[in-house]
Amino acid sequence: MIVLASLVCWGLALLGHGLLQPKIRRLLHVGDGRRGMLRVMRLGLPLVALAVSARLDMPLAILVWVGTFSVGGLLAGGALAAVAVYRRGGC
Amino acid sequence: MRDVLRTRMGWLHAWVGFVGGLVLVVAFTGGTLALFDTEITRWMQPELAALPAAAMTGQALDHAGAQVWALREKGQIVFLNLPSARDPVLRILHYDGHAFVGPVLDPRDGVEVKSRATEGGQLFFDLHQSLYRGPVWGNLMTEAAGIGLIVAVISGVIIHWRNLVPDLLLFRPFAAPGRAWLDAHIMAGVLLLPFVTMMAYTGAVIHAPRLFPMIGAGHAAKAASRAGGGERRDGGAYAPLAPIFAQAEEIFGRGRIGFVMFGSGTVSFYRADAADFAMTRDHADFSAVDGKLVGVTRVGHGMRRLDGAMRGLHFIRWGTPGLRWLYFVGGVVGSMMMSAGLVLFLMKHRRGQGGGVMLGLAETLALAVTLGLPLAALGFLWGNRLLPADLAHRAELETRIFFLLWLGALVHAALRCFRGAVRHGWREQACGIAVLGCALPFLDIVSRSGTGVRLHWDLYxxxxxxxLGFGLLALWGQRMMVRAR
Amino acid sequence: MRMTLKFTGKARSATGGLWKRWLGRFVVGVGCAYLCAVGFLFFMSGSSGRLDASLAQSIVVGGLPLLIVALFALPGRGTGPSVLAMLAVALPHPTLF
Structure with missing residues (x-):
């Protein structure tokens, strides 16, 4: 459960990070709105993930936090790519 | 081409990455599967599915101990692996040069359970750590490849430094093939940077004595010093193991004993690798005659635990299932990232030229390690279920099936690549993976029907x-290749 | 101009020259880095305030790839700096045996 919660936090944080990048915004045809919220997500959610992971024993907590960064990033990247493909197909 | 830092690092990354990558894809794929080596071994012994989960009894331990002593008196070097959450049976194991194999005992009474002989998941462990080439040259190759991986990581970070953070999630599958592969390689590489670096570093530290044989004695010396077995003790009965086991549990804690080694006149109870983050192999030695405690060996705190911590980080035998799955996903994506690197290298060198022996060879090897290895791994599982359970030398035959399939994939790759039909080669091997992977669950259900389909269902x-997942992925991949024509 | 396994014309000689120079630099760099690592390990095992073997190996395994990349990245055509680095670290230590 902790792994899943940390994964969701990292996934959303990295999704926010991706949506803040001009190249990705252009690919997704996204406007300039909601940057503040995305910045908060990018900064805050990794800390939430850390707090959640810290409930585990020490070496495990760090490994879970770092591991969920990688997997969460892959999921977020995959989601952004899927949306980009969909938007491209729809254009 | 200008001789500047970025182009230099590009050269270093490409060539070290490609040459080392051919070994690293094998090591990474093998290591990823070896994360679940115990579970794969159990899958490959379906007879154990009929065995209900039960705690080990003192009677079983005493019976197992008597069998081990009898084998030792015949000159065999064996030890006793105790039941654990991952493998709830007793095993009398010996090292066959590549894997720890041996009979399985029922944890309730210590009676042998008839199960097929197999190297199981340990084949992948040996492939990971030494490419199945033994502890000297095999370890040396994987060690050098591990150092090469760190070199490739550092040079890759330098090349990509400016865009490391902004392009972290940039993946454009609809872009030109070269760009799409590069995006996938970079995205997976950067996201897995902590995992890949940690695994390469800890793996390289674990086998550092291979690279610096003049400094450390290495595993061979350790094994030799530990072995000392097989000799006959003069007369007298041995103390039953159950009371000694209780003493050992008082020292290390309940459920924290992993295996029992038998020396000349002593019995050593080793703390389980799963018991602690640092894999230190603490043990308590007892007299084999009267069961009295002879001594306890514990690795202290501080720097002395460093080696154990490196092993603990790399092998994660102490980890929860969730962490093991995280490592597994990291390993799978890491293997794909390296494979994408191999493909990128080939794409770059394929442009503007019709072929050549070196390019054909490079493409053959890349295809054989990228798709040929998973194909052979699935074939290994198929061979396990299709070969008769009581066949003589069946463990060797299974291993031969694995290597013959891999050799077949290499020959097939060579035939396709040297005849200019590279894409066909990739598609055909992907099809092979799709067929073997997608049909494996059916084979499992059919070949396990007589044993107990419902027991231990999660493992199967x-x-x-x-x-099935890898089969579907391969099916999707080969369809993409057809569309991209 | 691209780096390929098969070259044609002028590009072949220019890129091939660079390729050979980089290959030579890489081989020498790896050799030097390895000797530096061995020198460090001998020094650590022989010095009075000796480091734990595991710690020394951990440092060496971390330092070796960094040194290989650093030697490869050093500016200039020659291999002088790397040879100097090798001599500086590795040569004094055989005397410790």
């Missing part, structure tokens, strides 16, 4: 679902 579901 895990292996079957992974095989």
């Amino acid at each position: 579901l895990g292996v079957d679902a992974c095989a």
Whole structure:
């Protein structure tokens, strides 16, 4: 459960990070709105993930936090790519 | 081409990455599967599915101990692996040069359970750590490849430094093939940077004595010093193991004993690797005659635990299932990232030229390690279920099937690549993976029907679902190749 | 101009020259880095305030790839700096045996 919660936090944080990048915004045809919220997500959610992971024993907590960064990033990247493909197909 | 830092690092990354990558894809794929080596071994011994989960009894331990002493008196070097959450049976194991194999005992009474002989998941462990080439040259190759991986990581970070953070999630599958592969390689590489670096570093530290044989004695010396077995003790009965086991549990804690080694006149109870983050192999030695405690060996705190911590980080035998799955996903994506690197290298060198022996060879090897290895791994599982359970030398035959399939994939790759039909080669091997992977769950259900389909279903579901997942991925990949023509 | 396994014309000689120079630099760099690592390990095992073997190996395994990349990245055509680095670290230590 902790792994899943940390994964969701990292996934959303990295999704926010991706949506803040001009190249990705252009690919997704996204406007300039909601940057503040995305910045908060990018900064805050990794800390939430850390707090959640810290409930585990020490070496495990760090490994879970770092591991969920990688997997969460892959999921977020995959989601952004899927949306980009969909938007491209729809254009 | 200008001789500047970025182009230099590009050269270093490409060539070290490609040459080392051919070994690293094998090591990474093998290591990823070896994360679940115990579970794969159990999957490959379906007779154990009929065995209900039960705690080990003192009677079983005493019976197992008597069998081990009898084998030792015949000159065999064996030890006793105790039941654990991952493998709830007793095993009398010996090292066959590549894997720890041996009979399985019922944890309730210590009576041998008839199960097929197999190297099981340990084949992948040996492939990971030494490419099945033994502890000297094999370890040396994987060690050098591990150092090469760190070199490739550092040079890759330098090349990509400016865009490391902004392009972290940039993946454009609809872009030109070269760009799409590069995006995938970079995205997976950067996201897995902590995992890949940690695994390469800890793996390289674990086998550092291979690279610096003049400094450390290495595993061979350790094994030799530990072995000392097989000799006959003069007369007298041995103390039963159950009371000694209780003493050992008082020292290390309940459920924290992993295996028992038998020396000349002593019995050593080793703390389980799963008991602690640092894999230190603490043990308590007892007299084999009267069961009295002879001594306790514990690795202290501080720097002395560093080696154990490196092993603990790399092998994660102490980890929870969730962490093991995280490592597994990291390993799978890491292997794909390296494979994408191999493909990128080939794409770059394929442009503007019609072929050549070196390019054909490079493409053959890349295809054989990228798709040929998973194909052979699935074939290994198929061979396990299709070969008769009581066949003589069946463990060797299974291993031969694995290597013959891999050799077949290499020959097939060579035939396709040297005849200019590279894409066909990739598609055909992907099709092979798709067929073997997607059909494996059916084979499992059919070949396990007489044993007990409902018991330990999670283990079988895990292996079957992974095989099916890889099969579907390969099917999707080959369809993409058809569309991209 | 691209780096390929098969070259044609002028590009072949220019890129091939650079390729050979980089290959030579890489081989020498790896050799030097390895000797530096061995020198460090001998020094650590022979010095009075000796480091734990595991710690020394951990440092060496971390330092070796960094040194290989650093030697490869050093500016200039020659291999002088790397040879100097090798001599500086590795040569004094055989005397410790």
